[in-house]
Amino acid sequence: MLDGKLLVSGEMKFGSGLTYYLMRLNSDGSRDMGFPYVGAGGGKISTWSDRYYVSTAQTLRRLTPSGLLDNTFQHLNDYVEFSSGQGGDYHVYPDGSVVITGDHIVNVPDSGWAGFYSLIWFNNDGTLDLTRQPRQGNGSISLIVPQPDGKFLLSGPTTAWEGVPTPSIFRVHADGTLDTSFTCAMGWGEAASMTVLEDGRILVSGLFKTEFSSPDSLHFVRLMPDGSLDPGFNNDLEVVRIPWLSTEWPGNTINWGQFGLVGHTRISDGRIVVWGVHMVVEGQERRGLAMLDADGNLLDEPFGSGGCGRYYNEGTGYLYGDIGGILEAPDGFFYIWGGYKGYDDGTTNDPAQRFVSRLYGLNVGVSEQERIGFSIYPNPATGSATVQLAHMPERGVLTVRDALGHLLLQERVSSYTTTLDLGDVCAGVYLVELMDGSEKLASERLIVQP
Numbered sequence: 502m503l504d505g506k507l508l509v510s511g512e513m514k515f516g517s518g519l520t521y522y523l524m525r526l527n528s529d530g531s532r533d534m535g536f537p538y539v540g541a542g543g544g545k546i547s548t549w550s551d552r553y554y555v556s557t558a559q560t561l562r563r564l565t566p567s568g569l570l571d572n573t574f575q576h577l578n579d580y581v582e583f584s585s586g587q588g589g590d591y592h593v594y595p596d597g598s599v600v601i602t603g604d605h606i607v608n609v610p611d612s613g614w615a616g617f618y619s620l621i622w623f624n625n626d627g628t629l630d631l632t633r634q635p636r637q638g639n640g641s642i643s644l645i646v647p648q649p650d651g652k653f654l655l656s657g658p659t660t661a662w663e664g665v666p667t668p669s670i671f672r673v674h675a676d677g678t679l680d681t682s683f684t685c686a687m688g689w690g691e692a693a694s695m696t697v698l699e700d701g702r703i704l705v706s707g708l709f710k711t712e713f714s715s716p717d718s719l720h721f722v723r724l725m726p727d728g729s730l731d732p733g734f735n736n737d738l739e740v741v742r743i744p745w746l747s748t749e750w751p752g753n754t755i756n757w758g759q760f761g762l763v764g765h766t767r768i769s770d771g772r773i774v775v776w777g778v779h780m781v782v783e784g785q786e787r788r789g790l791a792m793l794d795a796d797g798n799l800l801d802e803p804f805g806s807g808g809c810g811r812y813y814n815e816g817t818g819y820l821y822g823d824i825g826g827i828l829e830a831p832d833g834f835f836y837i838w839g840g841y842k843g844y845d846d847g848t849t850n851d852p853a854q855r856f857v858s859r860l861y862g863l864n865v866g867v868s869e870q871e872r873i874g875f876s877i878y879p880n881p882a883t884g885s886a887t888v889q890l891a892h893m894p895e896r897g898v899l900t901v902r903d904a905l906g907h908l909l910l911q912e913r914v915s916s917y918t919t920t921l922d923l924g925d926v927c928a929g930v931y932l933v934e935l936m937d938g939s940e941k942l943a944s945e946r947l948i949v950q951p
Contacts, residue, residue: 543557576627648701649697655671670687696767710765721735766826779809897936904929
């Protein structure tokens with residue numbers, strides 16, 4: 502959030518009290534005790550303007566800038582034309598209107614809509630958009646990813662779209678009609694994550710087969726814009742989940758159930774983070790996180806034999822330990838989250854880490870002190886602020902950017918102490934970055950007061 506706090510969605514308990522599906526944390530990771538119980542959350546969070554959308558069970562809610570319910574966006578089930586069924590995914594348009602996936606009932610007799618639909622549009626107040634025809638598949642859609650041209654990539658346990666057979670991943674036009682120019686190389690399976698690259702190619706992770714009867718499984722591929730496999734990518738990357746203790750591997754037999762879905766996130770330098778449960782990637786053990794180069798080849802660093810710890814749940818009798826995602830924050834930090842206790846970064850094993858952790862960065866060989874880089878005082882500041890450097894870069898420049906990334910100030914570094922003139926900067930939250938040429942060395946949040 503703009504004030505440095507974190508909005509967290511999932512399933513969380515603090516002691517033996519209520520189960521929270523939405524929580525706000527302070528910037529140091531402690532629980533924000535001023536955040537009340539909110540009857541929303543549990544799924545994906547997306548930003549829109551100064552607000553947030555969050556999936557809740559089978560539907561969707563909108564939140565205010567503080568993370569509380571925004572009652573100007575009505576609950577989707579408040580309208581007789583719609584009844585939620587199996588939840589899926591959603592996409593937010595620039596005007597705040599949304600399209601949701603899943604398998605839900607729409608009943609608008611005057612428009613001829615009656616039955617289960619997999620792609621449904623809503624206005625930015627939560628009312629059903631009667632100008633857009635809902636679309637039907639023969640199953641639920643669990644993932645929707647927009648393309649720059651307005652089309653959508655869809656995936657889920659669906660084999661036909663409006664009566665036309667489809668593979669496990671298919672593409673639709675902006676109005677939801679099937680795009681027959683796209684034919685996916687995977688005929689069976691489901692995607693956990695998809696990323697559309699700048700050149701139109703598509704990264705896809707999950708669990709697939711090229712045909713249902715194929716004996717080979719695929720976990721991570723890159724598709725050409727027409728859906729065919731990109732021969733320049735390591736499409737045969739092997740990922741096997743480890744449901745047993747590490748000391749029992751690799752002696753135990755691998756069965757089909759261990760070829761689980763994996764998700765991925767492409768970071769700003771082009772590398773790819775694969776995340777999920779404890780796994781063996783290309784024969785090497787990884788505890789929830791693995792790093793690939795841009796062409797899908799496993800890298801030894803920064804995620805080696807470390808990673809997230811596991812814990813035993815007495816209620817279920819199972820070991821748990823997984824990473825559910827990674828977020829590259831604007832200030833240069835990375836956040837990971839999931840179901841785990843303890844995290845090992847390769848140099849420090851911290852058993853106190855659990856469920857949400859912050860990483861300094863993903864560059865090998867950068868110590869924590871070098872990563873922190875500098876301090877700012879006073880902070881909050883009025884009129885001016887002093888930056889104290891821990892190290893002097895050769896071509897050091899300090900920049901100040903607003904929440905949208907716009908450059909407001911730029912000051913060349915000539916000593917360990919630099920004063921920033923904030924006289925023309927409006928009150929708000931800003932990001933101060935230490936640059937060495939085009940390389941960002943460190944960043945800190947600065948609050949400017951009137």
